[in-house]
Amino acid sequence: MKHIAAVGAGFSGAVIARSLVEAGYRVKVFDIRDHVAGNCHTERDPDSGVMVHRYGPHIFHTDSERVWEYLHQFTELMPYTNRVKTTSGNKVYSLPINLLTINQFFCKAMSPTEAMAFIEGQADLNIADPQTFEEQALRFVGRDLYEAFFKGYTQKQWGCSPNQLPASILKRLPIRFNYDDNYFFHKYQGMPRDGYTAIVEKILDHPGISVELGTKFTREHVQEFHHVFYSGPIDGFFDYELGRLGYRTLDFKEIRAEGDYQGCAVMNYGDESVPYTRIAEHKHFSPWEKHEKTICFEEYSRACGPKDIPYYPIRLTQEEAMLRDYVQKARDEEGVSFVGRLGTYRYLDMDVTIAEALEAANEFLTLVEQGRKIPPFFVEPI
Numbered sequence: 001m002k003h004i005a006a007v008g009a010g011f012s013g014a015v016i017a018r019s020l021v022e023a024g025y026r027v028k029v030f031d032i033r034d035h036v037a038g039n040c041h042t043e044r045d046p047d048s049g050v051m052v053h054r055y056g057p058h059i060f061h062t063d064s065e066r067v068w069e070y071l072h073q074f075t076e077l078m079p080y081t082n083r084v085k086t087t088s089g090n091k092v093y094s095l096p097i098n099l100l101t102i103n104q105f106f107c108k109a110m111s112p113t114e115a116m117a118f119i120e121g122q123a124d125l126n127i128a129d130p131q132t133f134e135e136q137a138l139r140f141v142g143r144d145l146y147e148a149f150f151k152g153y154t155q156k157q158w159g160c161s162p163n164q165l166p167a168s169i170l171k172r173l174p175i176r177f178n179y180d181d182n183y184f185f186h187k188y189q190g191m192p193r194d195g196y197t198a199i200v201e202k203i204l205d206h207p208g209i210s211v212e213l214g215t216k217f218t219r220e221h222v223q224e225f226h227h228v229f230y231s232g233p234i235d236g237f238f239d240y241e242l243g244r245l246g247y248r249t250l251d252f253k254e255i256r257a258e259g260d261y262q263g264c265a266v267m268n269y270g271d272e273s274v275p276y277t278r279i280a281e282h283k284h285f286s287p288w289e290k291h292e293k294t295i296c297f298e299e300y301s302r303a304c305g306p307k308d309i310p311y312y313p314i315r316l317t318q319e320e321a322m323l324r325d326y327v328q329k330a331r332d333e334e335g336v337s338f339v340g341r342l343g344t345y346r347y348l349d350m351d352v353t354i355a356e357a358l359e360a361a362n363e364f365l366t367l368v369e370q371g372r373k374i375p376p377f378f379v380e381p382i
């Protein structure tokens with residue numbers, strides 16, 4: 001019997017591989033990198049002993065009972081609440097913007113109701129139908145909060161002015177009128193005791209799965225397999241023949257120190273004059289561990305070149321048009337399903353990635369049983 005190939009040893013590839021071996025298939029997992037876990041990869045820094053999130057901080061959060069329980073089969077999830085601070089105009093504030101942020105920023109002591117009325121007074125009500133990120137922010141919170149907390153950060157993150165970004169990026173009022181500074185709204189939140197790579201290693205630890213690291217999978221290999229689940233970049237699969245889909249990439253500048261460098265896991269920098277978007281101090285992601293030394297990373301965002309790691313899909317009008325063409329090419333291809341954040345060119349949190357991978361494997365098994373065709377996408381990219 002031919003094997004199934006899972007391209008990419010991130011959560012997408014690993015979860016699909018595991019589901020299929022448990023249903024009796026043999027799966028070969030490929031990754032171009034020399035480690036598993038994709039962008040969620042964690043490793044212990046040999047000098048400080050701190051668990052480092054190699055491709056940027058990852059906090060697990062979800063509303064899905066199914067995904068939360070799935071992950072518990074492979075790790076212990078330690079209690080963790082993501083609380084982010086931001087430095088703006090040489091002062092430190094709490095994020096997401098909450099009553100503490102508003103009261104500190106405007107030097108007031110307002111109650112929730114007073115603050116609501118106050119922010120309504122700040123909002124630019126002349127903007128009836130916001131078209132851009134900037135208009136949306138001005139409409140919601142007014143110029144002062146926009147400039148302190150959104151303008152510089154967004155400019156640095158996306159490399160363009162917020163008035164060139166669509167309003168849809170800022171979907172709802174980005175403010176809380178209470179003192180809740182938990183960054184996420186989800187019911188479950190936690191950090192894996194031994195990092196994310198240990199989870200993925202466990203998911204892949206099955207006699208029916210073989211893993212080939214340091215191996216680039218290309219279109220020519222497809223015919224060697226019964227079916228291919230491809231979680232690499234969709235444009236890369238077609239050798240970028242229609243051009244490259246736009247991504248932002250990140251550069252990390254390491255800082256080493258003794259003790260506690262910044263007193264929190266994540267400090268954003270809202271001012272445009274500071275070139276990085278944030279500093280992450282990784283020992284604070286494992287508050288149950290004790291380390292004398294510390295390691296932090298300044299995070300710089302820029303346009304992704306051909307040799308860089310793609311992080312955030314840009315998905316503006318131009319990219320949407322190119323994506324449409326790649327999706328059409330994928331539909332004409334036999335024996336491949338495109339999955340995950342790169343295969344479908346979407347930003348996906350880990351819980352969504354895992355849920356979609358479980359669903360893709362289930363659907364595959366059902367379709368095979370019914371003798372039906374396997375689709376190029378289990379979730380439509382557009």
Ligand SMILES: Cc1cc2nc3c(=O)[nH]c(=O)nc-3n(C[C@H](O)[C@H](O)[C@H](O)COP(=O)(O)OP(=O)(O)OC[C@H]3O[C@@H](n4cnc5c(N)ncnc54)[C@H](O)[C@@H]3O)c2cc1C
Binds near residue numbers: 012353
């Ligand atoms: C900076 C940053 C912070 C994030 N923080 C969070 C967070 O706090 N919480 C959260 O839930 N999510 C977070 N995410 C999202 C998280 O990283 C993704 O959900 C997850 O990585 C998606 O898994 P994946 O398997 O689809 O993709 P990936 O992890 O990217 O895995 C794809 C793999 O495919 C491999 N590959 C590509 N092409 C080929 C090829 N041709 N041949 C062989 N291998 C190939 C790559 O090397 C890679 O390892 C964050 C993302 C970023 C960018």
